[in-house]
Amino acid sequence: MESIFGIHEAALLYRAKRMDVIAANLANADTPNYQARDLDFASALDGAFAGATQLKATDPRHLALNPLTSGDALKYRIPHQPSLDGNTVESDLESARYAENAVSYQASLLFANNRISTLRAALAGGR
């Protein structure tokens, strides 16, 4: 059965995970040789769709529908200005991405809230 929140359930999980990834980048902004990372949105989206249309595996030898896409693939960032100590975190860009991620999280939260309001209205029958 499909979730009542649709894609927004997966989106909230992805946004929460990405919040952790960017927080880890910002925490290590002064750590030598730290490589900044991020989650790939396209592969996360593919993963969410693959999860929605998954084939049932009744035997452990069955192949997965799309074994290469994993929703939580962490990728390394390519820095615009690499620093001498090997650190690839660019604090200002990371803060901007963190803010963007937070707004997207709120957007998904709003969609989920509206969905609950719609269902409540339907349950009350317009009364």
Place this chain on the structure above:
Amino acid sequence: MNTFSTFDIAGSALAAQSLRLNLTASNLANMHDVTGDPANAYRARHAVFRAASQPFSNTLAGVDVLGVVESKTPATERYDPGNPQANAEGMVYAPNVNAMEEMANMISASRSYQSNLEVINTAKQLLMRTLTLGQG
């Protein structure tokens, strides 16, 4: 996935950056201590950071303080026979603290502290809104 790991990650960075600020304060406070013996001179102290997660692993973690190291630069020698701390040759030894370096370190630490605090505040707001999901 742990919902509250953002707080652990950013919290470890707050602890690390405040240690760095404390070390800067200690270095600046002791900048003018002189002694007659170069071995006893105060040495500039700096924190060494390390990522708490293993390289190439998928785990996310904050920052670890590996330790505090003392600068190896030799103490500054100065001829000051009137100083009660001076040795038999009239020399005193001042700490190897570089004020410019310390000020730059202080600004960097306070900026990093601010950005990690911002991370915690935003994460807190988002979680509070998630807790009231469906009540609006």
